[in-house]
């Protein structure tokens with residue numbers, strides 16, 4: 001594992017100094033300061049081509065108000081100068097990996113959003129409680145990692161998750177990122193917002209810890225929503241990568257937040 005270099009520490013300190021002229025510093029993991037922002041980072045309106053299969057023409061073509069909630073790929077309303085990143089963990093909860101991820105997040109004062117499968121949550125309600133008690137947020141990732149295109153609403157785990165967690169679940173992430181108008185409409189009707197990602201760690205390919213670390217380091221940017229996994233298979237590479245990435249992100253002046261920027 002490589003610690004931050006002197007250059008990175010100096011760069012971070014300089015960035016904070018400049019940034020601090022406009023924004024009071026807050027400890028990592030707390031809500032960002034509520035300040036007027038001249039040029040807020042806005043979630044992209046256009047569905048990326050890779051994600052747009054089956055969703056018809058790009059949303060940006062149609063300027064009329066739409067009942068179809070847009071997929072959020074970047075942290076919403078992140079202050080323009082803040083280096084905010086939203087970590088997301090999919091396919092859990094898993095009794096082996098979720099506690100390790102929670103432990104690492106706690107040790108580094110970081111927050112994350114957990115995109116749970118309803119069937120896993122029902123099997124491990126204690127882990128759902130642990131995630132909520134740790135101050136993390138929940139996202140519905142469907143009941144079984146499958147959605148019936150003709151009746152996607154039947155595959156949503158929202159109501160079970162709310163019941164299990166005793167808290168609201170405001171995000172939904174489509175299995176494999178396969179969005180469609182019908183899925184987005186169902187998600188909106190259930191009171192949730194569609195959550196995509198802008199940085200795929202590719203940890204699901206199990207490419208080795210170093211490759212996961214490099215993938216995130218090369219693609220992370222202010223406002224990034226990062227896709228990681230704490231379930232769905234062996235995740236020791238993800239856990240090991242997180243051990244390196246959390247201090248690295250802090251050294252780059254990144255603070256973690258939820259996708260809504262809070």
Ligand SMILES: [Zn+2]
Pocket residue numbers: 090091141145175176
């Ligand atoms: Zn998944």
